[in-house]
Amino acid sequence: MQLALKQGARVFASASPRHHQWLKQIGVQGVADYRDPEWLATLQAANGHEPFEGIIDLVSSQQAESLLPALGYYGHMVTVLGRIPHNPLxxxxxxxxLHEIALGAQHAFGTDKQWSRLVAAGVAMMGQMASGELTLPPLVIGNFEALPTLLERFKREGRGEKFLVRVA
Known part of the structure; x- marks a missing residue:
């Protein structure tokens, strides 16, 4: 989302309510609770009932396909988990x-030039994180021996923190 916002995109998101404040803080125009059956209508209203130019679906190919009517003419659907096998329209x-994201496939099908670009983009993003240009969620760092406690904390609280565990 932050990358899209940096490029001037209007961004709308479905997320757990615990993330709504942060999403609004970074510039997301509309947020909705993904557990609310009316989440899509909420986001469409936040967009002035205009169709979306693009949707990135992180749930399933079935959900992505069900969201196609929310796209405008020449809209882009990006699926991360699963793919829409054929355009139903x-x-x-x-x-x-229709676009599918399968970074794992790059191991078998990516060229050296594509790998180089991906690595360069990752290095640039790390620089943006280090400089504070990209906002990071709170980090919780612990030793491997504390893994059971950290996992329990993650399951119990789930406050959007990212857990890092030292293994050596």
Whole structure:
């Protein structure tokens, strides 16, 4: 989201309520609780009932397919978990572009040049995180021996923290 916001995109998000304040703070225009059956309608209202230009779905190919009507003409659907096997809409109608994200496939199908670009982008993002240009969630750092306690804390509290464990 932060990368899209840096490029001037209007961003809307479904997330757990515990993340809403942070999302608004970084510039997300509308947020909705993903557990609310009306989450999509809430986000559409926040967007002035205009169709979205792009959607990134992190749930499933079935959910991504169900969200296609929320895209405008020439909209982009990006799926991370699963893929939409074929465009269910009539040809030459909405002209949606379907994109799948499968970074693991880069191991088998990526070229050296593509790997180089991916690594360079990762290094640039690390620099942005180090400089504070990209906001990080709170980090909880612990030793490997504390892993059971850290896991229990994560399950019990789940406050958006990221847990790092030292293994050596």
């Amino acid at each position: 009539p040809a030459f109608s909405h002209c949606h572009s």
